Structures are given as structure tokens and as C-alpha cells.
Amino acid sequence: MSLDPVLSRIDETLPAAMERLLDLLRIPSISTDPAYKADVDRAADWLVSDLRSLGIPAEKRETPKHPMVVGHVDGDGPHVLFYGHYDVQPVDPLELWDRDPFDPIVEDTPKGRVIRARGASDDKGQLMTFIEACRAWKEVHGTLPCKITFFFEGEEESGSPSLVPFLEANKDELQADIALICDTGLFESKVPSIMTQLRGLCGEEITLTGPDKDLHSGMYGGAAINPIRVLTRILGNLFDDAGRIQIPHFYDGVPELPEDIAAQWDALNFDHGTFLGDVGLSQPAGEKGRSPLEMLWSQPTAEINGIIGGYTGDGFKTVLPSKASAKVSFRLVGQQDPHAIRKNFRAWVEAQLPADVKISYQEHGASPASQMTTTHPAFEQARSVLGAEWGHEAAFTGCGGSIPVAGYFKSILEMDTMLVGWAKDDDQIHSPNEKYDVESFHKGIRSWARILDAIKS
Amino acid sequence: MSLDPVLSRIDETLPAAMERLLDLLRIPSISTDPAYKADVDRAADWLVSDLRSLGIPAEKRETPKHPMVVGHVDGDGPHVLFYGHYDVQPVDPLELWDRDPFDPIVEDTPKGRVIRARGASDDKGQLMTFIEACRAWKEVHGTLPCKITFFFEGEEESGSPSLVPFLEANKDELQADIALICDTGLFESKVPSIMTQLRGLCGEEITLTGPDKDLHSGMYGGAAINPIRVLTRILGNLFDDAGRIQIPHFYDGVPELPEDIAAQWDALNFDHGTFLGDVGLSQPAGEKGRSPLEMLWSQPTAEINGIIGGYTGDGFKTVLPSKASAKVSFRLVGQQDPHAIRKNFRAWVEAQLPADVKISYQEHGASPASQMTTTHPAFEQARSVLGAEWGHEAAFTGCGGSIPVAGYFKSILEMDTMLVGWAKDDDQIHSPNEKYDVESFHKGIRSWARILDAIKS
Numbered sequence: 001m002s003l004d005p006v007l008s009r010i011d012e013t014l015p016a017a018m019e020r021l022l023d024l025l026r027i028p029s030i031s032t033d034p035a036y037k038a039d040v041d042r043a044a045d046w047l048v049s050d051l052r053s054l055g056i057p058a059e060k061r062e063t064p065k066h067p068m069v070v071g072h073v074d075g076d077g078p079h080v081l082f083y084g085h086y087d088v089q090p091v092d093p094l095e096l097w098d099r100d101p102f103d104p105i106v107e108d109t110p111k112g113r114v115i116r117a118r119g120a121s122d123d124k125g126q127l128m129t130f131i132e133a134c135r136a137w138k139e140v141h142g143t144l145p146c147k148i149t150f151f152f153e154g155e156e157e158s159g160s161p162s163l164v165p166f167l168e169a170n171k172d173e174l175q176a177d178i179a180l181i182c183d184t185g186l187f188e189s190k191v192p193s194i195m196t197q198l199r200g201l202c203g204e205e206i207t208l209t210g211p212d213k214d215l216h217s218g219m220y221g222g223a224a225i226n227p228i229r230v231l232t233r234i235l236g237n238l239f240d241d242a243g244r245i246q247i248p249h250f251y252d253g254v255p256e257l258p259e260d261i262a263a264q265w266d267a268l269n270f271d272h273g274t275f276l277g278d279v280g281l282s283q284p285a286g287e288k289g290r291s292p293l294e295m296l297w298s299q300p301t302a303e304i305n306g307i308i309g310g311y312t313g314d315g316f317k318t319v320l321p322s323k324a325s326a327k328v329s330f331r332l333v334g335q336q337d338p339h340a341i342r343k344n345f346r347a348w349v350e351a352q353l354p355a356d357v358k359i360s361y362q363e364h365g366a367s368p369a370s371q372m373t374t375t376h377p378a379f380e381q382a383r384s385v386l387g388a389e390w391g392h393e394a395a396f397t398g399c400g401g402s403i404p405v406a407g408y409f410k411s412i413l414e415m416d417t418m419l420v421g422w423a424k425d426d427d428q429i430h431s432p433n434e435k436y437d438v439e440s441f442h443k444g445i446r447s448w449a450r451i452l453d454a455i456k457s
Numbered sequence: 458m459s460l461d462p463v464l465s466r467i468d469e470t471l472p473a474a475m476e477r478l479l480d481l482l483r484i485p486s487i488s489t490d491p492a493y494k495a496d497v498d499r500a501a502d503w504l505v506s507d508l509r510s511l512g513i514p515a516e517k518r519e520t521p522k523h524p525m526v527v528g529h530v531d532g533d534g535p536h537v538l539f540y541g542h543y544d545v546q547p548v549d550p551l552e553l554w555d556r557d558p559f560d561p562i563v564e565d566t567p568k569g570r571v572i573r574a575r576g577a578s579d580d581k582g583q584l585m586t587f588i589e590a591c592r593a594w595k596e597v598h599g600t601l602p603c604k605i606t607f608f609f610e611g612e613e614e615s616g617s618p619s620l621v622p623f624l625e626a627n628k629d630e631l632q633a634d635i636a637l638i639c640d641t642g643l644f645e646s647k648v649p650s651i652m653t654q655l656r657g658l659c660g661e662e663i664t665l666t667g668p669d670k671d672l673h674s675g676m677y678g679g680a681a682i683n684p685i686r687v688l689t690r691i692l693g694n695l696f697d698d699a700g701r702i703q704i705p706h707f708y709d710g711v712p713e714l715p716e717d718i719a720a721q722w723d724a725l726n727f728d729h730g731t732f733l734g735d736v737g738l739s740q741p742a743g744e745k746g747r748s749p750l751e752m753l754w755s756q757p758t759a760e761i762n763g764i765i766g767g768y769t770g771d772g773f774k775t776v777l778p779s780k781a782s783a784k785v786s787f788r789l790v791g792q793q794d795p796h797a798i799r800k801n802f803r804a805w806v807e808a809q810l811p812a813d814v815k816i817s818y819q820e821h822g823a824s825p826a827s828q829m830t831t832t833h834p835a836f837e838q839a840r841s842v843l844g845a846e847w848g849h850e851a852a853f854t855g856c857g858g859s860i861p862v863a864g865y866f867k868s869i870l871e872m873d874t875m876l877v878g879w880a881k882d883d884d885q886i887h888s889p890n891e892k893y894d895v896e897s898f899h900k901g902i903r904s905w906a907r908i909l910d911a912i913k914s
Contacts, residue, residue: 032772090774093671158772199675203773212737214550216887217760218656218858221788222752224733225742228761228783229695236693238686276681280669283812285682295679303674304685305776310763311784315489315615316660316821317547318786318859319762319887326685327768329775331678355740364773401675402775430673430776 297398754855
């Protein structure tokens with residue numbers, strides 16, 4: 001079963017493959033917003049029927065929230081499990097989009113052709129690169145290169161509440177020799193990169209209540225406590241002047257970067273000036289004394305993802321509000337325990353609460369950092385074939401984001417994971433006008449064919 | 458022209474007076490929200506026709522934003538100008554209202570009958586107490602007790618952008634011996650109170666911009682500055698541990714409370730436990746060492762009236778936002794200069810801005826504190842007759858709120874103002890379920906008849 005005809009087939013059938021992706025992108029599968037539940041379900045159905053069109057007996061598997069899609073196809077050689085997620089981020093602020101986020105378009109830009117839509121890059125476009133590689137292989141050779149389990153999730157952008165129970169309940173069914181995940185990017189938008197470490201995540205929402213009703217700031221101002229004042233005072237203490245997070249024991253389990261990894265990262269010659277310049281910034285904002293790649297890959301963060309309180313409409317209202325709330329998330333590294341982080345954060349907040357201010361919490365996910373087993377043969381097999389596709393030797397890199405599923409595959413399925421993907425830094429995932437380069441999509445499909453070819457042999 | 462038949466007439470015609478008020482309350486005249494412009498205009502028309510039904514040649518006077526209503530009626534004795542505002546606060550959070558804020562209802566409560574609607578107390582109900590007193594007087598005596606200018610504003614809840622230009626342009630027309638304003642309340646909901654000092658107000662909105670687009674907190678978190686982090690850090694420094702405001706020169710022009718005033722206030726035996734307990738609080742939150750009445754009446758404040766940034770919808774979004782903003786207001790006392798406060802606040806904020814963070818501002822009104830001329834005869838005339846209506850001797854008090862117009866009457870029209878009103882502490886003005894007691898409305902009308910009777914003689 002040779003590779004070349006598969007690569008040719010991929011080139012010839014690219015237009016049809018793009019049409020299929022646009023079709024999937026038209027489904028607004030926003031998993032965090034209950035208003036879109038039916039659409040998330042529709043995206044799962046779409047994937048089931050697409051896999052079945054490949055002769056793969058896939059099915060939708062219900063969970064308490066959004067369904068999983070699972071399909072198995074037998075074959076010779078090693079058994080790989082491919083994971084991707086078909087849900088997407090919310091689209092707000094909608095007014096910053098140039099067009100309907102769910103009316104995808106292929107357009108030419110100064111940097112090349114792109115597919116523009118919410119989810120184009122994260123993760124529908126990347127997910128489809130693997131399916132399209134399998135489709136071409138099947139069409140050329142009548143079979144897939146190896147035994148494959150397809151596993152798609154619809155809750156990745158909303159904390160994956162059903163993932164752990166589902167993995168535990170289906171541990172035997174989901175066993176494979178290695179998991180492949182396509183939800184990452186090219187280093188500096190050009191170097192194919194296999195991610196060997198990812199940060200974990202702990203999401204937390206706090207709501208402070210002062211007066212039991214909104215008050216007139218003239219009648220009560222000065223004598224009544226304002227919960228926004230308390231919230232800003234507490235969150236204003238999150239970092240010290242050096243940018244170090246002030247929550248007690250926050251850094252427990254944070255390792256110093258090993259010298260060999262530090263050397264590999266230095267060799268990447270990361271251009272942080274361009275990385276930040278592309279988003280209108282110039283100064284790395286992390287802890288003083290850390291390199292930009294450390295800030296992004298090997299150091300933890302505390303980020304206020306949202307805050308609201310009082311009157312936020314047009315004009316002005318002299319209200320002294322009853323409530324104020326914030327969504328806060330922590331990116332975790334090394335052995336940091338997300339549950340301990342949550343507990344310590346809450347204790348730290350409560351220690352700063354003045355009289356009369358009550359607090360309530362809402363949890364939004366918790367996952368530890370992941371370290372990949374780079375000694376697994378698939379890593380070297382993949383690294384060795386990607387250079388030919390992209391014109392740059394593939395590199396082992398870190399990742400600032402969190403892909404909790406990789407950690408769960410290890411802890412629950414006791415299976416190693418290899419993360420490789422084709423997204424670019426300017427894809428604007430989670431932001432308005434998200435896009436995926438046609439180059440990422442096309443070469444991504446070809447890259448999966450190369451990787452499967454290398455793994456099977 | 459005796460008073461008693463007027464008071465009897467007021468008692469007999471109360472139901473009709475209430476119907477007129479409900480009619481006015483049905484008009485959603487929210488001045489700060491452009492969506493309600495036509496409704497604000499409709500409320501002005503309603504007042505013009507109501508005054509005309511009294512034989513007063515009133516007219517609507519256009520401004521760049523919302524119209525003023527002006528009417529003159531000649532008569533013997535002193536010339537008073539009565540001011541009230543017919544616009545109202547926004548109604549959000551709407552879900553906390555028990556019914557449509559603009560579908561007024563008269564209902565019985567454990568504390569007596571109330572008129573429930575946005576604006577019932579602030580200020581439509583209070584404004585109408587004066588008109589209804591004039592109506593009864595006219596119906597009994599065929600004329601009004603003295604020369605009166607009616608002057609109603611529709612921008613009081615949105616910073617009064619047109620007020621100063623209008624006063625300057627119509628300085629001669631609006632001259633009177635004294636201005637009467639009904640936009641205040643009873644001390645502790647029972648003692649008739651003539652306010653002799655009011656705090657000023659300076660409203661400011663700041664918007665911080667970090668990255669030029671929303672970012673993924675995994676891809677950029679740690680290296681990219683988060684404007685919510687910066688905003689909370691800056692606003693978290695607004696007060697020191699003793700509750701004193703940290704903006705340089707903020708306290709310039711803040712006088713210590715004169716001993717005679719302090720003695721009068723002590724004599725009021727203010728029950729701050731009940732005042733705060735009614736809104737679910739127990740501890741005065743102002744500067745340590747100040748009495749609760751000082752915190753409310755004679756000390757300045759800094760209040761964050763609104764804050765927003767990042768993702769604030771359901772669920773969670775790991776976004777590193779481009780923007781964060783806050784609406785901040787300062788209550789001013791003594792000789793504090795609102796323009797200097799704005800300038801010093803901006804300088805204080807900018808001194809704390811890190812690299813890469815840009816700031817923009819929006820002004821929301823500026824007015825100095827007011828000190829009334831209690832030696833004007835009207836003050837003693839009013840004080841002497843209010844006790845009979847309310848069963849408590851009237852008191853000279855302070856006010857934590859801002860009624861900028863009183864200051865403008867002094868600075869532009871060179872006219873003294875007397876502030877008296879019938880609102881109660883639990884009227885929930887600016888909050889959901891605002892109400893005005895029928896007792897406030899009824900006795901308020903009778904009180905104005907008594908005051909006009911005392912002033913004319």
C-alpha cells in the first residue's frame with residue numbers, strides 16, 4: 001500500500017474535501033451555551049454520517065450533556081485512536097466579525113487562501129484533515145492503513161463534563177496502541193511541531209454579594225460596601241510587582257525547566273517580538289526573569305477571563321450594585337494539582353472578604369498538565385516524515401494551552417498520546433474572524449497520510 | 458386665602474390625583490438610553506398639557522437632547538421657581554422586578570399602601586405633589602398663592618448635559634426669589650427634612666485596551682497582558698486599608714464638619730444599624746473613624762458603578778480579552794472641584810498603566826457640592842409648618858446624593874434653593890421594585906400647600 005497515489009488523490013479531491021468542511025462549519029455547535037444544544041447534536045449526526053460514508057460503522061453515543069461520536073475500523077498493523085472535537089467557542093463579540101461566523105467562506109488574503117468561520121481551525125478543520133486522509137487512503141487502497149478508532153467529543157470548549165465518565169465507562173472499547181490528537185499548531189506558523197508538554201487548566205467563577213439589592217450610590221455611597229470595589233481589590237492582589245501569582249502554595253509542583261528542554265527551546269529562536277506584535281503588543285507580560293517560551297509553555301498563569309458588575313449599558317447609572325462576579329482560570333504545569341489550586345484560590349479570596357460580603361462559586365473544569373512519552377516509536381516516525389511535507393524539520397515543542405483529554409487518555413486509558421496539528425498563530429481561534437489556511441488543511445491531510453504510512457510499517 | 462379648605466380639597470381629590478400620577482408613570486422616560494428618546498418627549502408633552510389644564514401657559518422647550526418644560530403663572534407675594542425632573546433611571550436588572558416597571562400599581566404592603574413603578578418616588582411622584590397642591594389651591598381660591606415658575610427637566614438621570622446651557626440662555630426668564638426642589642426624602646422615613654448640604658458628583662468611564670483582539674488564554678496566557686488584570690489592579694488601589702481614597706489631592710477642599718452641624722446631626726440619633734440592616738448589611742464601609750452620617754453626608758466617595766470585560770455569558774470561555782472598562786463616580790463635598798478630581802483620577806490611572814495598555818475616557822457629568830443659604834426666610838417658614846403635617850419637628854439635614862441643579866441655580870441664576878421632599882429610605886429608587894408611599898404622596902401634597910401658604914404671607 002504505497003503513499004504516493006494517496007497523496008495524489010488528496011490533491012485531486014481537495015475541492016470536494018473543502019466543501020465537506022464548509023458544510024460542517026455551517027452548524028453552530030457552541031457547546032457552552034445551552035441555546036445551541038440541538039446544533040451540537042446536529043454536528044455529531046453530521047460526523048456519524050460522514051464516517052459511515054467511509055464504510056466506518058460510527059455511532060452517536062449520548063451523554064448527560066453533548067454526545068460523543070465513536071467509530072471503529074479493523075485493520076493490520078498498530079491500532080491508533082484519533083481524537084478531535086466538533087464543538088466550537090461562542091462567537092461574541094459578534095460585532096467584531098466581518099461576516100456571519102457560521103456562514104463559512106473561502107477567501108484570498110495577502111497571506112494566502114483561508115477558510116473563514118468559527119471552528120475552521122479549532123477544531124473542525126483539523127479534525128477533518130484526519131478524516132480526509134483516511135478517505136483518500138480508502139479510495140486508493142480500498143482499506144485503511146491500520147486499525148483505527150475514531151473518537152469525537154462535543155464538549156471540549158465547555159470543560160468536557162462527560163469525558164471522564166465516558167472514558168471510564170468505555171475503557172476497554174477505547175483501548176489502542178496510541179492516541180493521535182489534531183488540535184494544535186505549527187510552531188511560528190511554519191515548523192511542524194509535535195507537542196510534548198501541555199498546561200493544565202482550572203476554571204473558577206466567583207460571585208460576590210454585598211447589599212441584598214442594588215442601591216443609589218448617593219443615598220448609600222460611603223456607608224454601604226460595594227461588591228465591585230471588593231472584587232477589584234481582591235483580584236488586584238492576584239500578582240505581585242514581579243508578575244508572580246500570590247495565592248499561597250500556587251507554585252507547589254511547578255518544576256524548573258530541564259536544561260535539555262531549555263536548550264531545544266532556545267534552538268527554536270522564538271521571535272516573541274513578532275508573536276506579540278501580531279496582536280498589538282510589545283512586552284512579554286509574565287513573571288520577570290522568564291523567557292517568553294517559558295511564560296507560554298512551562299510557567300503557570302492566572303487569567304481573569306471575564307468580569308461584570310453594576311451598570312454596563314450606554315450612559316451612566318449611579319448604582320451601588322448588589323453583585324459582582326468574575327471568571328478566573330489557571331493554566332497549570334508540572335505536578336500542580338487543579339483541585340488544590342481551586343481550594344487554595346477560594347481560601348485566598350475568602351481571607352480577603354470584608355464584613356457583609358458573601359461569596360458563591362461555580363466550577364468550570366479542572367485538568368492537570370500533561371507530559372508526553374516521547375520515547376514511543378510513533379513520535380520519531382511522525383517527526384521523520386513531516387519535514388518532507390512542510391520544508392522544515394519537525395520539532396518537539398511545549399504548548400500553553402490545555403488539552404485535558406491527553407491527560408485523561410494517560411490516567412484513565414493508560415495510553416500515550418501524540419499531539420500534532422496544522423493551525424497557525426494568526427488563526428484567531430476563540431476570537432472574531434477565526435480562519436484556517438487552505439495550506440493547513442491541504443498539507444494537513446497529506447501529513448496525516450504520511451504519518452499513518454510511517455506508523456503502519 | 459385660607460389653607461384649611463385647600464387641605465380638605467386635597468383629601469377629597471386624592472384618588473383623581475393618584476390616577477394622574479399613574480398616567481405619568483406609564484411613560485418609560487429613561488433619559489440615559491437613546492432607545493427611549495420618544496418616550497422622554499412624551500412625558501414632557503404630558504406635563505405641558507397637565508399644567509395647561511391648570512390654566513398655566515406651559516410649553517416644551519427643545520434642547521440638543523431632551524426637552525425642558527417651562528411654565529409661568531403670575532401672582533402676588535414672593536416669586537418661587539419649582540423644579541422637578543420627569544426622566545427616570547434604567548430598569549435593569551429587569552428580572553428582579555416583580556412586575557413591569559412601567560405598569561404602575563397601587564398595592565397594600567405590611568408598611569402601608571404604595572404606588573409601585575419606576576419613577577414613582579424619583580422623581581415623578583414628588584414632582585406631582587407640588588402640581589397637585591397648586592391644583593387644589595387653584596380649585597379652591599381660583600388662583601395660586603404666589604407667583605410661580607414651573608421648570609421640569611428630562612435629563613437629570615443622565616448627567617443633565619443641556620441644563621447649564623439652558624440656564625445660561627434663559628437666565629432672566631428663570632429668575633425668582635427662591636427655587637424649590639422636591640427630589641429628596643424624609644429623614645429615617647419619618648422626620649420632614651430640609652436639606653442644607655448636598656454632595657457633588659463626577660462621573661467617569663475608562664476603557665483599557667491591551668491586545669488588539671481577543672486572544673486564546675492558552676496560546677497567549679502568560680506572555681500577553683490582560684486588560685482586566687490591569688483594570689482590577691488599578692481600581693484595587695482606589696482605597697487604602699482605612700478606606701481612604703488614594704488619588705493624589707482627592708481630599709483638597711474637603712472641610713472637617715463644623716461642631717454646630719455635628720451637634721445637630723448627633724441630635725438626630727441616626728440608627729445606622731436599621732439603615733444598613735434594611736439592605737442586608739451591618740458594618741459602615743466608609744473611612745475608619747467617621748460616623749455613618751459623615752460617611753453619607755459630609756465625606757466624599759469613590760464608587761465603581763459598573764465594570765465589564767471578557768466573557769460574561771453562561772458557561773466559561775478561556776479568552777484573554779482585548780478590552781475592559783469601568784464606570785466610576787465620585788461624590789464630592791465642600792470645595793472639591795469636579796474637574797480637578799477628573800484630571801487627578803486620570804493622572805493616577807495613567808501612572809499605573811503598564812506597557813502596551815492604552816486607555817480611553819468618557820465623561821459622565823461633573824457638579825460641585827452645594828451648601829444652602831439657611832438664613833433665607835423660606836427655610837424657617839417651611840420648617841415651622843411641616844411639623845404639624847408629619848408629627849415630627851422638621852430638621853435641617855445633609856444629603857449624600859447629588860442634585861447638581863441646586864448648585865447651578867446658585868452659580869448661574871444667583872438664586873437660593875430649598876430642598877424638601879417626601880421619599881422614604883425603602884423607596885428603592887434606582888433599584889428594582891421602586892415605590893412611593895401613598896402617605897408620601899398625600900402628605901406631600903398637603904405639605905406643599907402648607908409651605909406655599911407660609912411663604913406667601
